[in-house]
Amino acid sequence: MLLQLFALAPLILAPPQKSHDDRKANHLAQETSPYLLQHAYNPVNWYPWGKEALAIAKSEEKPIFLSIGYSACHWCHVMERESFEDEEIAKYLNEHFVCIKVDREERPDLDDLYMTAVQQMTGSGGWPMSVFLTPDRKPFFGGTYFPPRAKFGRPGFFDLLMEINKAWDTRRSEIVEAANQMGEQLAVRLPAAPDRGLPKPSKLGEREINWVSIFKKQYDSTWGGFGDAPKFPRTDDILLLLGISDRHDSDEARRMAFHSLHKMADGGMFDQLGGGFARYSTDAKWLIPHFEKMLYDQGTLIPCYLEAWRQSGDYFFERIARENCDYLIREMQSPGGGLWSSTDADSEGEEGKFFVWTPQELIQVLGKEDGEWAASVFGVTKEGNFEHGKSALTLRGDEQKNDSKRFQKIRAKLYSARSSRIPPATDDKILTAWNGLAIHALAQAGLLLGEDQYTQAAVAAGNFLLKELRSGEIPNHYWSRSWRNGKAQHAAVLEDYAYLARAFLSLFQATGNEKWLLEAESLAAIMVKDFWNPKTAVFFDTDGNDETVFQRRSSPWDGAIPSPNGIALESLVILHAFTHEARWKEIADKGFAAVLQLMSRGPRGFSATTRSLWLAVEEPRVAVVVGTGDQKALSGWRNALHSPGTPGMLGVFSLEANPKSENPLFANREAMDGKATLYLCRGPICLPPSTSPGDLKELLDK
Numbered sequence: 001m002l003l004q005l006f007a008l009a010p011l012i013l014a015p016p017q018k019s020h021d022d023r024k025a026n027h028l029a030q031e032t033s034p035y036l037l038q039h040a041y042n043p044v045n046w047y048p049w050g051k052e053a054l055a056i057a058k059s060e061e062k063p064i065f066l067s068i069g070y071s072a073c074h075w076c077h078v079m080e081r082e083s084f085e086d087e088e089i090a091k092y093l094n095e096h097f098v099c100i101k102v103d104r105e106e107r108p109d110l111d112d113l114y115m116t117a118v119q120q121m122t123g124s125g126g127w128p129m130s131v132f133l134t135p136d137r138k139p140f141f142g143g144t145y146f147p148p149r150a151k152f153g154r155p156g157f158f159d160l161l162m163e164i165n166k167a168w169d170t171r172r173s174e175i176v177e178a179a180n181q182m183g184e185q186l187a188v189r190l191p192a193a194p195d196r197g198l199p200k201p202s203k204l205g206e207r208e209i210n211w212v213s214i215f216k217k218q219y220d221s222t223w224g225g226f227g228d229a230p231k232f233p234r235t236d237d238i239l240l241l242l243g244i245s246d247r248h249d250s251d252e253a254r255r256m257a258f259h260s261l262h263k264m265a266d267g268g269m270f271d272q273l274g275g276g277f278a279r280y281s282t283d284a285k286w287l288i289p290h291f292e293k294m295l296y297d298q299g300t301l302i303p304c305y306l307e308a309w310r311q312s313g314d315y316f317f318e319r320i321a322r323e324n325c326d327y328l329i330r331e332m333q334s335p336g337g338g339l340w341s342s343t344d345a346d347s348e349g350e351e352g353k354f355f356v357w358t359p360q361e362l363i364q365v366l367g368k369e370d371g372e373w374a375a376s377v378f379g380v381t382k383e384g385n386f387e388h389g390k391s392a393l394t395l396r397g398d399e400q401k402n403d404s405k406r407f408q409k410i411r412a413k414l415y416s417a418r419s420s421r422i423p424p425a426t427d428d429k430i431l432t433a434w435n436g437l438a439i440h441a442l443a444q445a446g447l448l449l450g451e452d453q454y455t456q457a458a459v460a461a462g463n464f465l466l467k468e469l470r471s472g473e474i475p476n477h478y479w480s481r482s483w484r485n486g487k488a489q490h491a492a493v494l495e496d497y498a499y500l501a502r503a504f505l506s507l508f509q510a511t512g513n514e515k516w517l518l519e520a521e522s523l524a525a526i527m528v529k530d531f532w533n534p535k536t537a538v539f540f541d542t543d544g545n546d547e548t549v550f551q552r553r554s555s556p557w558d559g560a561i562p563s564p565n566g567i568a569l570e571s572l573v574i575l576h577a578f579t580h581e582a583r584w585k586e587i588a589d590k591g592f593a594a595v596l597q598l599m600s601r602g603p604r605g606f607s608a609t610t611r612s613l614w615l616a617v618e619e620p621r622v623a624v625v626v627g628t629g630d631q632k633a634l635s636g637w638r639n640a641l642h643s644p645g646t647p648g649m650l651g652v653f654s655l656e657a658n659p660k661s662e663n664p665l666f667a668n669r670e671a672m673d674g675k676a677t678l679y680l681c682r683g684p685i686c687l688p689p690s691t692s693p694g695d696l697k698e699l700l701d702k
Helices: 034-038 051-060 074-084 087-096 108-122 157-170 172-186 201-218 235-248 251-266 295-312 315-332 359-366 368-378 405-418 432-449 452-468 494-511 514-530 564-579 582-598 613-617 631-641 693-700
Strands: 064-069 098-103 129-133 139-143 480-484 487-491 621-626 649-654 677-682
Touching: 034 074, 034 098, 051 064, 051 098, 064 108, 074 087, 074 157, 087 157, 108 129, 108 139, 108 172, 139 172, 157 172, 201 235, 201 251, 201 613, 235 251, 235 295, 251 295, 251 315, 295 315, 295 432, 315 432, 315 452, 359 368, 359 405, 368 405, 432 452, 432 480, 432 494, 452 494, 452 514, 494 514, 494 564, 494 649, 514 564, 514 582, 564 582, 564 613, 564 649, 582 613, 621 631, 631 649, 631 693, 677 693
Parallel strands: 064 098, 621 649
Antiparallel strands: 064 129, 129 139, 480 487, 621 677
16 A cells, blocks of 8 residues: 555665763663663653553554564664654654564564565565554554655655554555455465375485475575575575485585585685674675674574584584684673673674774784785785775685684784774573574584583573573463563563474483483473464464464474474474384474475475474484493594484483483493493384494494
């Protein structure tokens, strides 16, 4: 209806925000989200999402202006400075609308619902998300960033507000009808749960080989990755390709995955000095990122580099995985153990300022000879590849891949010099789901690389979540989603339960501590009880207890993060392998069959689910290693079990034997002859125990 009147205008920078000293706080001042608190002193009379704001909209018959963003979002800051700090715009908003501000990271359910609406209205989406709703929460107009006032013949945000207010006064019935239709369109209509079961292993293998050819059509053979700019990591697709590479020795799958991982880490999207990946690349060559770093990206990229290293032995992959883990522990782990959410793209009001360099700046830090060498290695030129003649650091040549002392020395000096700059802000809220991704990654790194510091960081984060986010203050909910400054809030959603269940299973594998297996079982039980939809065999995204959300959705597709439905199914099938409880496998099989029914055009959008499908189709081998109390004694088996050519293996490593355990993985199993001992089983069928890692190949052939 109104969409044809407006289009996105050019992105325009604005002056810095004024001090809060003489400002009156709005209704966000008591929130804990750093993003919401950034808006707590805007002249806009913001409310958090909740019954109070929605009741006001109904009683006063006003439309709702819903603004959704996150603290690391560059253009969210721009729109705040330009429009939400503008007294005239704020006055108009306050008079004619009920204004609600949402942190998308705290409320992914609202973000998904209204982003889907914006995408249907405009064909695209992004943040800040700007949506106009009827008082009963149905969307009727939406977009992303708007400039404050008309420029270059294009309407601005103020024009838009006046036009919408006029339409609300004169064409309200049309708007309400259109909004109701949009509400109907937003309903996710999934088919009924299928009657058929899962394919045989051979049939799944044929499908997986066919999927490789589908990915090849989207693959950028020059720069790696899939599709055009802007380019996102697509970690679920890469992990699926790595799995196919391992199971079927597929050169094509391996090449696409390895090449993409090399190009991403060579580019400016990877912080060449401090580790950590930015959210995405603005260009096809991975050169210039949007500089915000998100915890979930690190949690999904680390497993990619670990698996690529496991299959190839390429030190470059190992280095990137280690540097990402080191970054998480050094810069993102709170004193209590939980991991913070993100760091901003901006510092001192400029995007990327903290990260970019000129040749002269390199020379000032390193001296002429090393400075010029560093400029050649990192692609820093006088013209620059970013703004104002500055460059995001990228890698050229092979010096860095050989881990030369000179390369490491200049990186250390540049990192130290950069530390004196004003850094981007950190969003220090702790999210259950994103911590689950990071715990899984750190636990895997500790196990595969034999680095106890990574395992201990994962354990510390897991213990923090158990202490601060389980049960607690929200009635009728077992877990909370978000924590900051001693306060847990917002009901956990499916992604929180699913990612955390898998994280706790990874901690169990890395430590052998049965506490983590029991916690994973508890999470799985809640998922099945509160989120499972037997009619579709797909998990709901929420538990359905929030009456302020007009629609309960199921979204079994991958997005910026892996499909929570897929990770939930993966967790259930691994639980079955570790506990032998049939109930977990029954749900998982139904869920995998439902996803296969949706995959009419291949795995795109379902990679997080399909990459673990083999666990349900073919009984996985479970390798339990019980030790003698000496960490080094486990290393031989750890290296053997994670060597190339051992797909389909779920390893559990226990520092000490626990033969009195009730768990079948440990019951009556001792370390034989004072040596770390392997117990290898597939379902109920077990091979004789072994104390010799060199015999693994012979065991696997049996």
